[in-house]
Amino acid sequence: MELDELKGQLNQQLLSGFSNKPENKLAELLKGKACSLLCKIKKSILFEIACCIIGIIAFASISIIYHETAIRVYFGVFGVIFIPFIWVLWYLFKKIVAFENLVLPVKNNLKELIDLLSLFAKRYFQFNMALLPVCFFLAMALGYQQKEPIEGLEQMFLKLKGLTHFYSGIIIAYIAVTLIALVYFTKWYIKKLYGNYINQLQQLLAELKE
Helix, strand or coil: CHHHHHHHHHHHHHHHHHHHHHHHHHHHHHHHHHHHHHHHHHHHHHHHHHHHHHHHHHHHHHHHHCCCHHHHHHHHHHHHHHHHHHHHHHHHHHHHHHHHCCCCCCHHHHHHHHHHHHHHHHHHHHHHHHHHHHHHHHHHHHHHHCCCCCHHHHHHHHHHHCCCCCHHHHHHHHHHHHHHHHHHHHHHHHHHHHHHHHHHHHHHHHHHHC
16 A cells, blocks of 8 residues: 555656646747747847938938938938837837846746737838828928929929820829838838738747647
């Protein structure tokens, strides 16, 4: 009887040990996969930060070098817009780094990070869509206020005016095609940099819940 009791106790201890270890190992494995995906997102964020810095420098240079007031104001405005966007990107970068340094369990933290990244991707798209009409109407307003015509644009408009029957149609079609192309490009761009990785993180979270 004592031998049977000893075997029973050993089996119980072994079963209790194995019930926890696979779960911890699975969590560690999934965290490793998540961190691998997050490294790719970090690279995307650093890429965008670098692009923003280059854009600010380029726009600032254009606004200083060009003598046309409309062009200086236009590029100056959008150069300023990039500055808070860099702060948002850096905030996301720090959040990802903080997650990578966390200890187990990771399920709740991973869910919060996925929600944050998903919200960022959504707001990123909405922000870009809101900028499209702003860019268009700001360019029109500045062009209307410009006392002296901009040489390159003036030559283009003179050529188009020669096509009297199609002038309005060409302008409308050009604007429509440009806007549609920008919408699809923005969707593709955000999905490539963030969307695909967010979907993979969501799959990992689903595996962790199971």
